[in-house]
Structures are given as C-alpha cells and as structure tokens.
Amino acid sequence: EEQLVESGGGLVQPGGSLRLSCAASGFTFSNFEMNWVRQAPGKGLEWVSYISGSGRKKYYADSVKGRFTISRDNAKSSLFLQMSSLRAEDAAFYYCVRDHNWAYDFWGLGTLVTVSS
C-alpha cells in the first residue's frame, strides 16, 4: 500500500528554522517527482516546491524562494523541506505530494507548522 508520512512540523518563532520530512513506502520512490504543497488553516492550496526524481531539478514558489530548500534521499525513500527565516504567513499544513502524469496523484496526511512568538 502506498504511503506518504510527513513529520517535523511544530511551533517555531518568527525567523526560526524547521526541517520537514516525508517517508514514502509502497512504491519506487526514485521513479517519481515530488512536491510540497501547503494549506493555511481555512485557506486554499499553495504549491511550494518541486524536485525531480534524481534530485537534480528543483523549483520553488516565489513566496519561499531563497528561504526553503527541497531535497530527497532516494536510498531512504525520503523527501525533505528545510525551512528558514520563517514568517507568520508560512504557518500551514504542509503536504508531501507525489507527482505523476503532470498531476498530484498521491498526498500525505500533512504536518502542521505554526509560526508564532
């Protein structure tokens, strides 16, 4: 059974850092492009970042460019999002999402990031 399990969310002060992880299982992780998508409570979905299967190509939304870094470890079937200089507007559920056929075909349950002093 395919699974994506996010972890690493929590409460962080403005300006702080946090590293999110996503453990994948039930499919060949290295064959798939992956994304992080976030959703502030009560708000819509926002694409955050993309990484190719090899890890060589990475893209970021303007709102996080220069502050967030996406990476992956195919040997451990894991996806990461290093977040720094966090702002109040970064507070959201962060979803680990698999990419297939130019669509987000499988989603994790999400991990909540709260940015507050």
Next chain:
Amino acid sequence: QSALTQPASVSGSPGQSITISCTGTSSDIGGYNYVSWYQQYPGKAPKLLIYKVTNRPSGVSYRFSGSKSGNTASLTISGLQAEDEADYYCSSYSSSTSWGVFGTGTKVTVL
C-alpha cells in the same frame, strides 16, 4: 504567481449537474494541457479527480468530467450526490513558476 480563479461557491440539488470554472492565462491553462482537479473534504488531504484536462484516475466516478477552452478549464459533476459536498481545486502547470499553480478553490453545496 497569481492563483487561478475559481468561483467561491457553487450549489445544486441532488441529481443535477454543476460546473466549476477555473480561469488562468496563456502561461498556464491556455498554454498547456496539464490541468488537474482535486476534491477535499474538511480535515482531509486532497484527492485527485482529473488529470491532463480530461482523464480520470482509476476509481474516480464517471460523474466527474473535465474540459478546457482557451484559458478556462471546467469540472462538471453530473448526477450530484450529497457526498459531493466538498471543496474543489483546479491546478495547472505554469511557465511562471516552472511548475504548479492552484486555483482559489470552490465550495460545492448540495441543497
């Protein structure tokens, strides 16, 4: 990187058909056939309904169908059922972001 535009809400009676629009630009919807649609229940992760404009993943009801004309994509739900009450989001490849952009979301209410 502006979000795609969707109506905030759409409603219909059981058995009716409703259509949700998703308007973008030539840099996203109009330029590529990479439009997808998602259904999200409160407190749950989104679920893929349509990919590449018109394609349904295995297990998704035939009542959901997608189309595109110019810079606007549409999701039609036919034979509306109570279980269709949820939030719906469109998404497209965007040359502005070099990857994705989502719509603003539409809340579907079954009267």
